[in-house]
Amino acid sequence: MCCSDLEVLFINCKPFYSPREFCSFILVSVYIPPQVHVSSALQKLADLITDTEQHPDSVLIILGDFNKANLSCELPKYRQHITCPTRDSNILDHCYTTIKNAYHSVPRAALGLSDHCLVHLIPTYRQKLKSAKPVLRTVKRWTNEAEQDLQACFDLTDWSVFESAATDLDELTETVTSYISFCEDMCIPTRTHLTYNNDKPWFTAKLRQLRQAKEDAHRKGDNVLYKQAKYTLEKEIRVAKRNYSEKIRIKFSSSDSASVWKSLKEITNYKTPSPSTAENQHLADDLNEFYCRFEKTPHTRPEHLSTQPFTPPATPLSPTPAIQISEDEVRQVFRKQKSRKAPGPDCVTPACLKSCADQLAPIFTQIFNRSLELCEVPSCFKRSTIIPVPKKPKITGLNDYRPVALTSVVMKSFERLVLAHLKDITGPLLDPLQFAYRANRSVDDAVNMGLHYVLQHLDRPGTYVRILFVDFSSAFNTIIPNLLLPKLTQLSVPTSVCQWINSFLTDRQQLVRLGKYTSSTRTISTGAPQGCVLSPLLFSLYTNDCTSKDPSVKLLKFADDTTLIGLIQDGDESAYRQEVEQLAVWCSLNNLALNTLKTVEMTVDFRRNPSALPPLTIMDSTVTAVESFRFLGTKISQDLKCDTHIDSIVKKAQQRLYFLRQLRKFNLPQELLKQFYSAIIESVLCTSITVWFSSATKSDLRRLQRVVRTAERIIGTTLPSLQELYSSRVSKRAGRITLDPSHPAHSLFELLPSGRRYRALITRTTRHRNSFFPQAIHLMNT
Numbered sequence: 001m002c003c004s005d006l007e008v009l010f011i012n013c014k015p016f017y018s019p020r021e022f023c024s025f026i027l028v029s030v031y032i033p034p035q036v037h038v039s040s041a042l043q044k045l046a047d048l049i050t051d052t053e054q055h056p057d058s059v060l061i062i063l064g065d066f067n068k069a070n071l072s073c074e075l076p077k078y079r080q081h082i083t084c085p086t087r088d089s090n091i092l093d094h095c096y097t098t099i100k101n102a103y104h105s106v107p108r109a110a111l112g113l114s115d116h117c118l119v120h121l122i123p124t125y126r127q128k129l130k131s132a133k134p135v136l137r138t139v140k141r142w143t144n145e146a147e148q149d150l151q152a153c154f155d156l157t158d159w160s161v162f163e164s165a166a167t168d169l170d171e172l173t174e175t176v177t178s179y180i181s182f183c184e185d186m187c188i189p190t191r192t193h194l195t196y197n198n199d200k201p202w203f204t205a206k207l208r209q210l211r212q213a214k215e216d217a218h219r220k221g222d223n224v225l226y227k228q229a230k231y232t233l234e235k236e237i238r239v240a241k242r243n244y245s246e247k248i249r250i251k252f253s254s255s256d257s258a259s260v261w262k263s264l265k266e267i268t269n270y271k272t273p274s275p276s277t278a279e280n281q282h283l284a285d286d287l288n289e290f291y292c293r294f295e296k297t298p299h300t301r302p303e304h305l306s307t308q309p310f311t312p313p314a315t316p317l318s319p320t321p322a323i324q325i326s327e328d329e330v331r332q333v334f335r336k337q338k339s340r341k342a343p344g345p346d347c348v349t350p351a352c353l354k355s356c357a358d359q360l361a362p363i364f365t366q367i368f369n370r371s372l373e374l375c376e377v378p379s380c381f382k383r384s385t386i387i388p389v390p391k392k393p394k395i396t397g398l399n400d401y402r403p404v405a406l407t408s409v410v411m412k413s414f415e416r417l418v419l420a421h422l423k424d425i426t427g428p429l430l431d432p433l434q435f436a437y438r439a440n441r442s443v444d445d446a447v448n449m450g451l452h453y454v455l456q457h458l459d460r461p462g463t464y465v466r467i468l469f470v471d472f473s474s475a476f477n478t479i480i481p482n483l484l485l486p487k488l489t490q491l492s493v494p495t496s497v498c499q500w501i502n503s504f505l506t507d508r509q510q511l512v513r514l515g516k517y518t519s520s521t522r523t524i525s526t527g528a529p530q531g532c533v534l535s536p537l538l539f540s541l542y543t544n545d546c547t548s549k550d551p552s553v554k555l556l557k558f559a560d561d562t563t564l565i566g567l568i569q570d571g572d573e574s575a576y577r578q579e580v581e582q583l584a585v586w587c588s589l590n591n592l593a594l595n596t597l598k599t600v601e602m603t604v605d606f607r608r609n610p611s612a613l614p615p616l617t618i619m620d621s622t623v624t625a626v627e628s629f630r631f632l633g634t635k636i637s638q639d640l641k642c643d644t645h646i647d648s649i650v651k652k653a654q655q656r657l658y659f660l661r662q663l664r665k666f667n668l669p670q671e672l673l674k675q676f677y678s679a680i681i682e683s684v685l686c687t688s689i690t691v692w693f694s695s696a697t698k699s700d701l702r703r704l705q706r707v708v709r710t711a712e713r714i715i716g717t718t719l720p721s722l723q724e725l726y727s728s729r730v731s732k733r734a735g736r737i738t739l740d741p742s743h744p745a746h747s748l749f750e751l752l753p754s755g756r757r758y759r760a761l762i763t764r765t766t767r768h769r770n771s772f773f774p775q776a777i778h779l780m781n782t
Contacts, residue, residue, distance in 0.1 A: 019127035030064030046074035076651030154359035173378035202244035279515035322494035344408035375499035381411035405531030415533035464605035471598035475560040477527035596621035642692035734776035
């Protein structure tokens with residue numbers, strides 16, 4: 001292609017040797033003149049590249065003289081590899097691929113009279129076969145025959161023997177879980193196999209034999225036998241791919257999303273990178289000690305936290321517990337288990353609970369109800385195995401390991417049942433601006449509500465907004481049960497449930513497992529493990545009384561994500577600063593540690609001549625001022641635009657188009673490809689779409705729509721446009737808000753006397769008019 005804005009040449013190359021994961025290489029030579037309209041040239045180039053990406057296993061290497069242009073703006077998934085200056089101190093020549101760390105650039109002397117230096121691109125890519133060692137895996141084979149054997153084993157079990165032999169609830173639970181684990185090991189066979197990093201999922205054992213036969217014929221020099229072996233191998237490969245395509249189609253048809261994702265990872269050879277960590281006994285013990293650092297002994301607890309143990313009201317407990325769990329509820333929650341999840345310390349696997357839900361529901365129903373009746377959680381249900389996961393590639397301290405707690409799968413099912421009852425009890429009494437774990441609330445609701453407060457306030461003259469994004473240090477790990485339980489009582493939680501929660505949070509045993517090393521066991525009674533189902537709701541209830549007293553300061557909460565919005569008028573920040581001070585005092589009284597290093601503030605000020613604002617100080621530490629922040633998953637800048645957030649959406653959607661091309665390569669039906677697009681790509685494009693779509697620029701919308709057009713060409717059908725998706729989601733969300741009087745935005749939807757239309761919100765600026773709530777009312781009125 002050659003035009004006034006762009007010169008580009010595509011060359012399809014087949015090198016003598018290439019890594020197995022690449023079938024061919026397409027070189028794209030580019031020249032963008034310095035005086036042209038850069039945006040127009042990049043759009044044309046991006047459209048050409050997108051059309052060429054129909055071969056998912058081909059590598060595009062885009063290189064040339066880009067001058068002032070940058071392709072990453074239009075195609076964020078492409079990485080630029082030239083890091084050395086190519087003319088004076090500027091990098092005018094670029095090289096783009098989708099491969100991370102593909103090349104290392106070294107400058108060389110210019111060729112002839114050229115004013116650009118040469119660049120030597122040294123390959124640093126390691127093929128997948130060499131990037132990881134073969135892994136020997138041992139897995140359980142859950143065949144139909146094995147499941148039937150295990151079910152028959154439990155059908156013949158007389159559970160009353162366990163009940164009569166046990167002296168208490170702990171012994172009964174320990175015996176039952178150990179017996180279940182023993183039966184599973186006896187009935188379910190295992191298989192050990194060696195996997196390589198570049199294995200193809202459709203490459204069967206028969207194909208390996210045929211490939212070996214072809215290589216043997218080549219070594220013997222028998223051309224007739226070699227051609228025959230080659231033809232047989234190619235024919236069998238087509239059959240194997242066809243069979244695998246049918247297997248994927250069946251998984252799609254059965255709505256087995258987990259199996260579909262597993263197949264996609266096998267097809268694309270995708271593996272999540274895991275940073276290497278040092279493994280030794282001393283580190284395991286240090287990490288366990290570090291994770292228990294919030295456990296305070298009585299003589300080290302601050303004076304204001306030295307509360308007496310929780311004493312229930314004088315009214316006697318009813319012989320019937322406040323929560324009764326039925327056998328059908330237990331059976332249903334067992335059947336919803338995800339079989340691939342890891343078991344907890346009691347070794348009861350989710351696959352066992354799912355397969356034998358009918359057989360195991362009766363005994364566990366008795367254990368659960370007995371636990372609620374005694375207000376006591378069995379000790380084996382309170383054990384945790386902590387798996388430290390590195391937060392970043394280079395570890396600098398113990399805080400760089402994220403603790404992932406493996407807890408009992410049975411206990412998680414028990415928690416889900418209690419959670420449903422607890423939400424029913426506390427729901428009507430929760431803070432309206434707490435958006436987590438409540439019906440008809442979402443992350444988008446929290447962001448839209450916060451933006452509405454900001455935009456509505458900024459419509460007035462002489463106003464600005466200061467937004468404090470609060471970060472807690474290990475929030476869940478600092479909950480003190482004796483402070484939580486009185487708050488639960490105020491929220492009408494029955495006394496017996498409060499005592500059961502107290503037992504759940506206290507005397508928990510935990511250890512750290514780091515590879516083959518295991519730390520000693522520690523007992524803690526502070527905090528709620530992050531791997532537990534109840535922990536997020538308990539934290540929400542723990543912070544329910546943390547609210548703003550001043551109407552000009554809004555305190556939004558989503559579990560442990562807390563945001564303080566100060567609506568400042570005429571420079572008077574006294575109310576905002578007082579609420580910040582009250583928040584710090586509340587945190588100190590409730591044993592929550594504010595992380596002043598990660599707590600940041602963003603100022604939104606559209607005044608013509610804004611003056612410098614005095615910095616905010618919390619506990620003698622100056623809060624860092626930022627120009628943008630990721631607010632509950634949506635990155636918002638000071639000008640209330642979401643350009644960076646849209647860039648990340650485009651990048652992720654373009655990456656997932658690769659999966660769609662791979663499925664098309666396996667000749668899946670058009671209907672299944674459309675289902676995959678809706679579930680995997682459209683869901684990314686619609687992430688927080690009600691927040692950012694109406695304020696997006698035409699250029700951003702064009703980039704997003706390019707993804708949709710590319711998907712249309714791959715599938716061969718028409719797909720909904722972004723405008724249609726936005727309108728449908730806004731209308732649906734607004735309809736649900738109007739039906740929920742407890743929603744904090746319900747009052748914004750006010751019906752006119754006619755009862756057919758809603759009263760339009762008063763907006764004075766375009767940015768406010770384009771926000772969610774004015775747009776929602778406009779759509780509902782049309």
